[in-house]
Amino acid sequence: MKSVKPGRGPSMMGGIGSIIAGIFGIFWTIGTVSMGAPWFFSMFGIVFIGAAVVQAIYNFSNATGKNRFSEFDIVDGSEETDPMQEYINGKSHGDSISESLLSSNTETPAFCPYCGARLGEGFEFCSKCGKKIPD
Missing domain, CATH: 1.20.58 (Methane Monooxygenase Hydroxylase; Chain G, domain 1)
Structure with missing residues (x-):
């Protein structure tokens, strides 16, 4: 957190x-x-x-x-989920919000789950914040 x-x-x-x-x-x-x-x-x-x-x-x-x-307090979706965001997205309570940032046609996230920067195809690290992109 x-x-x-x-x-x-x-x-x-x-x-x-x-x-x-x-x-x-x-x-x-x-x-x-x-x-x-x-x-x-x-x-x-x-x-x-x-x-x-x-x-x-x-x-x-x-x-x-x-x-x-x-x-x-700022938390990642893996640390603590936001129940209101889950309700709005229609997700079940066990789903992580960071999953909503994943692109539907690739395994790589379309946006960095830490800073929100747009990611290129096949990036392992964010070009803006430098954090490793989760698999």
Whole structure:
């Protein structure tokens, strides 16, 4: 399974933005209480501060941690099949999605199952990503 992880730079900027949002929430809460505004205006500031703390922890963990959280997990058909794609294609649950990439008149896949590049006749390796084409 491959995963797409956010970059360390954008995560650090998200963490800094979260700190700024938390400071805004503090000033908002202090301002509403000192002006005598209704309680729900003050609660908005408290919720803002809570969201800022959670986002700061998440973003700073991704910016500085060794194992970052992934935004998306990308899997090959051999690793994990997609039930919705199988339903759309009308395949049974045991069939692999990568089989749908095979050309019907040849044994060689028409497209690379890893990157999607078009393959020539008799290719053993993809010319784009360089991975071995499964038999």
